[in-house]
Amino acid sequence: MSEDRLALAVADVNWATTESLFRELDEPGVETLALRCMDYRNAWRKGITPWSAGARRALADGPRHWKRDVALPPGLLKRLPALGMRPIARAVRRFWAERPGARRGLVATYPYYLRLAEVLRPDALIYYNFDDYALYWPDRAEELRGWEDELVRRADVTICAALAMAEELRRRVPSAADRVRHMPHGTPAAFLASRPLDRPGPAPADVADLPRPLLGYVGSLEDRLDWSLLDAVAEAFPEASVVLVGRPPEPGPEPWREECRRTLARPNAHALGWRGQEELPSYYQAFDVNLIPYLVDHPFNLACSPTKIMDGMGATRPMVATAVPECRLYTHLFDVAGSRDEFVAAVGRIVAAGSDDGRAALRRAHAAVNTCAKVAARIVAALPPSRPRARPAIGAASR
Numbered sequence: 001m002s003e004d005r006l007a008l009a010v011a012d013v014n015w016a017t018t019e020s021l022f023r024e025l026d027e028p029g030v031e032t033l034a035l036r037c038m039d040y041r042n043a044w045r046k047g048i049t050p051w052s053a054g055a056r057r058a059l060a061d062g063p064r065h066w067k068r069d070v071a072l073p074p075g076l077l078k079r080l081p082a083l084g085m086r087p088i089a090r091a092v093r094r095f096w097a098e099r100p101g102a103r104r105g106l107v108a109t110y111p112y113y114l115r116l117a118e119v120l121r122p123d124a125l126i127y128y129n130f131d132d133y134a135l136y137w138p139d140r141a142e143e144l145r146g147w148e149d150e151l152v153r154r155a156d157v158t159i160c161a162a163l164a165m166a167e168e169l170r171r172r173v174p175s176a177a178d179r180v181r182h183m184p185h186g187t188p189a190a191f192l193a194s195r196p197l198d199r200p201g202p203a204p205a206d207v208a209d210l211p212r213p214l215l216g217y218v219g220s221l222e223d224r225l226d227w228s229l230l231d232a233v234a235e236a237f238p239e240a241s242v243v244l245v246g247r248p249p250e251p252g253p254e255p256w257r258e259e260c261r262r263t264l265a266r267p268n269a270h271a272l273g274w275r276g277q278e279e280l281p282s283y284y285q286a287f288d289v290n291l292i293p294y295l296v297d298h299p300f301n302l303a304c305s306p307t308k309i310m311d312g313m314g315a316t317r318p319m320v321a322t323a324v325p326e327c328r329l330y331t332h333l334f335d336v337a338g339s340r341d342e343f344v345a346a347v348g349r350i351v352a353a354g355s356d357d358g359r360a361a362l363r364r365a366h367a368a369v370n371t372c373a374k375v376a377a378r379i380v381a382a383l384p385p386s387r388p389r390a391r392p393a394i395g396a397a398s399r
Contacts, residue, residue: 005102006030006124006380009092011113012037013067016277017130017307018109020188023065025376031064031102033095037088043071058095066095078137081115089119105383108155111147117154124383127155129165130185132303145172152176157382159183161305164325168303181382184305184326186375187314187367191281196360197316201285206272210241213351216287218245218280219308221271226295226322227259229340233291234266236344237351244271245283284315288355289347292321314367316360320346333363 006029013019013034022032036054038046048055048069058066068091076084096104106122108114111133117125133148134141152158152173158180160166170177193201200214207214215233217225221244234242244264248271249257264271275283284290290312294301301324309330312319319334320343321327327336335350335357337343350357 004029005099006105007033007096007099007102008105008107008380009033009035009095010107010109011035011088011092011116012109014038015130017185018128021186021372021376022107023061024186024189024372025380026064026373027377027380030380031099032066033058033092034061034065034067035070035088035091036067037070037072037077039074039076040071041074043069058091068095077112078140081112085113085116085119088116092116092120108151111144111151114147114151114154117151125155126379126383127151127158128379129158129169130161130305132165132168132299135299135303149173152180155179156384157181157379159379159382161185162303162326163329164303183375183378184329184370185307185310186370186372187310188372190278191284191311191314192367192371193285193314193316193364196364197285198356198360200288200317200355201282203286204279204282207241207243207270207283207286210243210270211239211268213237213240213288213355214243214286215240215289215291215347216243216245216283217291217293218283218311220246221249221260223254223256224294224298224300225260226293227256227263229293229322229343230269230291231259231263231266232340232344233293233347234263234269237347238268240268240288240351242266242269243283243287244269245275245280247274280311281315284312285317287317289350290315290317290319291347292319292324292327293343294322294324294327296322296324310367310370313363316364316367318350318355318357318359320350333359333366
């Protein structure tokens, strides 16, 4: 078997962040199959049927890159993973078989892909974690954590986008602690500005006529946001435009939704709705200040690495964030506020300084050495050259 060639299947790339990370992997000798695994309902919404080309075979997606869609009955992956993995395993085996002699690699991005690893028994196994997945399915949290612990124990390397999750998995699986790495998200190539921007870039048409400064947030409008903080920002800067680019919330009775409605009712608040991934860099670059107004005590925010960090870093524009754990790692590159008053004051200082905090070049330099391509290369480089250690049978780990 050649150690110089790697056939790497990624299950799965349904999140834009994961898709960018592995699509931009550009290492000689590495070919990548990006799998989009989804239920029939989501496949139908995306125009994917059993007769679609991508559902029948892997399609070329650039040099050394392939993509494949796998549609499954609803709930099969999480509730009956032994069955759900079968069509995914067939797609991976075919990819490997077409590359004889290459090392067979698998990236598992969710705990239930432990069962895929059990079926395929790859030569190289990476667990890529970007959230606390037990929060996705709280009714099955204990079972998911059990799967995750086994996956960490068996993986050649576990990569965590957030430091908090790396520390958590090292604590839970001490026997694998030396194989758990913290590697934050990278900046997608399209988000990296060609040069440091000490002034806002050209504004997209839908915000070009709004009064400046543009104080912008990019992301879903959801319960993870500190809506009272956003309301305070809109109140403190009535001459500014608070611009929110993201999917609007569904109606509901929860208190945060009322706070959201109250904030969006302000005359200087502008919710633009969803925009495609390819449109987002122009918003980041056009804003006078990019905002990360996350609740500091929300469980998701405590365990996540916000993609807005590296997306915004690539844009190079000033940023102000609340003190969620991952943001606190970057206080030298942007403002991280410990309170509502500090957040508002930081925005005010940047605006008063002509929308420049003097750190655009530092942010771009950081983004340039941490692009998706470079982070993905580090992930592959973290694999050992071979698998000398004996693997315990799946299920042998103690809970």
